[in-house]
Amino acid sequence: MSFSGRASLMSAGFLLSLALMMGRLAGFLREIMLASFLGLSIQADVAIILLTIPDLLVNLLLSGGIGVALIPTLKSLSAKKSSALFFQASLVVGLVFTAVSVLFILLPSACFWVLAPGLPEPLQYLESWMVYIIAVAIPLTALSGVSTAVLNSRNKFFVSGCGTLIFNLSIIASLLVATIRGEQYLAWLCFGIFCGVVIRWWSQLLAMGDAVLNRSVLRHEWLVSSFLLRKFLVGLASSSLLVVVPVILRAGATNLGEGELAAFNYAIKLVELPIGIFITTLATVAFPQLSAAHTGIDPAAFGRLLSDVIQRSLALSAAVVLCGVPFIDSVVYLLFSSGRVDIEGLHHITILAQIALLSVPFVAVSSLAATALNASGRSKLVLINTCVVVLLLFLFCIPGLLLTEPVILMGALPVFYMVYSFYLVRAVERKTLKQGLMIVTLGIRYFFVIGGVVFVSILIDAFILRIVLGSQSLWIVSVCRVCLAGITFMISLVAGIYVKRMSQE
Template structure:
């Protein structure tokens, strides 16, 4: 019973912390919108702030947790400290080398991430160069996050985004107050944010005794590197999808990168709430259960997939039905009416893709927990190839067509993952059918309830959005109470 409450408490804490982080992300975007609007400078500010995260997701993604946790699960607590110290040493020097390589190929990086700004001169080039050396510290933060989460220490890692965004917001505020606001000040804020986030985790790490034995036996073997590369490739490929869309958007009119970024930030909120929080709390248990009992692993995996789909589908439909109000609540005071309308339209398309994204990411986590990293690679690589071919032969003329192309690819990836779940994870077709039926039923109930709770005003709009979700979530938990207790009370 205590284990159940511990998991529930951890889930609530992580949800609350990550939601604070996402809320701070909204405040960061609003701050940028207030300072720069939809302009050349706003595009540049967004690119500079997201560049390290883009590169980290491409080069690391969820690969660290996917590769590190199975390695830690095989060893004792004492040895795990040595492993983490070795990983600090290995990844720091590896990604310093990566940063140097990125500096050498700076023009090519700009051409890939923001081709519309490739010919903007030395000022843009120097700003991008300045941001690359934040990468090693971001990677070290990822290593410490994986270790802390493996040991059920969720609070500080889950506050990482809040610490990062709060630092950026405060730095932008003081830069504006002292009239020194500009793109260079964003670079200074970026380094401060990365440093504070990393230091916050160093303060709670208890691994320093591991440095005494760091070179006695090397645990980072070829099997770990192979799994890391597979997980990195699959994770980075699926992350490339929105990056490609931002890249294509930079070729449109000035401000297009800002518009598509604002809409993507809004939809990412649901993905974080439905997938990231659940994966953070349950991935260590999923990894351990695979070694302990394949039956227990399958039960937990199916339950988590159902939970993720229900959360993402109900929340996305609630927000889709009120997309204009949703966008207005976040950006109403910062953007022009025409820009708000376009962000709302883009967000509506993005919300249609959320359930497919969330389910795909959850199945990818399940495969990673089972150390079957090659199957997510197949699914995600297929999606990226289809998107590239689609954009090559059918060039979108505006952001709406671009988002529709992305939606189609997310649906394709979802279908591939469902096939792989049946063929490689032994999920039955009946389970997948039941899963989809429950989600469709919940969506229909949400639509009905949305019209029943047809309020007006911002505060009532928030109630109208979340009341259906809360009711469905409560009913789901009550109906599955015994199953949840049985799965998560078993000691591993």
């Protein structure tokens, strides 16, 4: 690849990362606003279910199926055939998900029960038009998945990446209107969801230009083959199963009482933010390099690269967990205390987030193991292992549900990722014991060194900050503690890099 080609690729990657990051941050702001306006109430639970429907659909479609099936095919076709395939794929997807929306209209109670089986009569909080407007949003969301694939195939990454940002900004605007009017938060939320999916889809159509909207596509031969459909289903299954993990946990939380779904949602979103910034990015960057090493039939280079990225991910995850657990209460206070969440609710979210943080190291290992398997052409193993462990998740949830204990139910999340990482590491390296011991040894080393840094920070917090700031407001104390956590995190990363270099000498 030429220098200009590499520069163009890096620029596109940066723009896509920027758009996705802005969308993720806007989504996090959306959750903060929901907590501020609705607290840990049953209305907050219903609001999260309403958001889960388009969110889940987008994640399922964009994380795997449509992109895996359409992008390579679109790149191989001429401009005319590409336009025809876009139209035909939109027609098929639109019809399928229109049928899904009709089912949602006919059986709304059943659909809500699947997502929140323990929530008592959620439809009593919704007027009939709200159900219809969410139903209309379903096929429009699916159609945006097709247009996103077309934009990515034409290297228009920034526009496609802004889809989530547009959707979340629309919801934020609707919640602000509801706040000004002081009423009907759920009604305005439904309106915001509808506006978000419409604006996202039309912005993508406009970005594609007239080339995909000409009349000649109506007379073109049929291009949506059975092979393309099978490719879509395989990509959907292998890439998107993990998306349902938080959905399953939130659904189980509805059996534990009013507001538990919202509490689980806020805690999981807190943990997903550092995972998305650090762990997912590392796996994405490592994938093409691992693929190149595998293609070049260089197992030694493949092993060295995999070991290097695992060490980096363990250092990052150790810093996230050890800096997060003692200080996340201040983060929760700053984010959620300004609204309707009381002190008891803040404490509850803090405990759940601390438990969820324990999953970060296992998410790091499992994501890199999955990346290694995909890079070496063993995607089938990822699919099989993911299916097995997702089924086991239901067993992991049983103790928390039987004991009606939210903390135990949230404990199913780190247990799930621990088992999942073990399965994938075993698939990557047949010498399971040797590979497992290497990862455990590295993990203990990083946690021990970074733990020392965090321990000093905890002492500073306990014997200096709390004494000096004892007369200040809780808000000021929380800001100072979060700043201390940020400084500790940076020092922890430096310590992790030092340990990594020492281990390589």
